[in-house]
Amino acid sequence: MADPSEERQAAAARARENADPHENRAPIPRYVLAMVAALVAWGAFYIVTSESEQPSALGDSRTLADLQGKPKSAGGGAVDGAAVFQARCVACHQATGQGLPGVFPPLAGSEWVVGQEARLASIVLRGVTGKLTVKGTAYNGAMPAFADQLSDAEIAAVLTHVRSQWGNTAGPVTAEAVAAARTQTATMAAPFDGDAALGSPGG
Incomplete structure (x- = not known):
């Protein structure tokens, strides 16, 4: 019959050999917590105060006006008539002003072009x-109507x-002549x- 004391000693030895692993849980240093809190606060401040309307330096920088083909104004706020023609008229009347024979008339x-300006503006x-x-x-x-697409200044x-x-x-x-034709x-x-x-x- 086995000695109980020997069995207890053997069990204790096995327990020491197969002891469950455990982690040493050290507290996070306070300076690390302070740095994390500061970074979070800075990030929140940056998001709130950044200019959300400012266009990104990356990607497509074209504006809605560019995509719609609207002509840009020249210096001093004057509209560039050549740019309007290029955007709105050149497909039919051609860059030469000769149009397409039998399809689109020449300018x-x-x-009609060199005649009465009010009649031309109305067209x-x-x-x-x-x-x-x-x-x-x-x-x-x-010929499509441009009353809803172009301003008086652009048409002029x-x-x-x-x-x-x-x-x-x-x-x-003049833009005033176009405005009068628009009203009439x-x-x-x-x-x-x-x-x-x-x-x-000319009538």
Whole structure:
């Protein structure tokens, strides 16, 4: 029969050999806690006070106006008529002002362009459809209305531009003249019906 004291000694030895591991839990130093708290406070302050509206230096820096193709003003606040033409008109009337034969009428030498400025402004504001005769050739296309897309100053600038290009020598168009045409045609619900509605270019 085994001696109980020997069994107790053997059990104690096994317990010492297979003792459960344990971690020494040392407290976090106070200076570390202070540094963490300071960093958190600084981060919160930076987020609250940073300029959220300031554009990022990375990524696409274009503005909404750039994406919409709106012409930028030249120095002094004047609108660049050439830029308006490039953004709004060149696809149909072409950079040469010759348009596309049988499809879009020319602006170069057009009696409508060099004629009465109020009539020309009204066409740009309200658009035109149906038969329109330009330099003896009939066109049956459609020109969109720009009253809701361009300001009086922008329309005046682009009309002044086309009236002085490609051999055209007509005078400038003012924003006031465009504003008057806008008021006179404000009740129009549809574009001009070509020659029938517009009459003669200089009339």
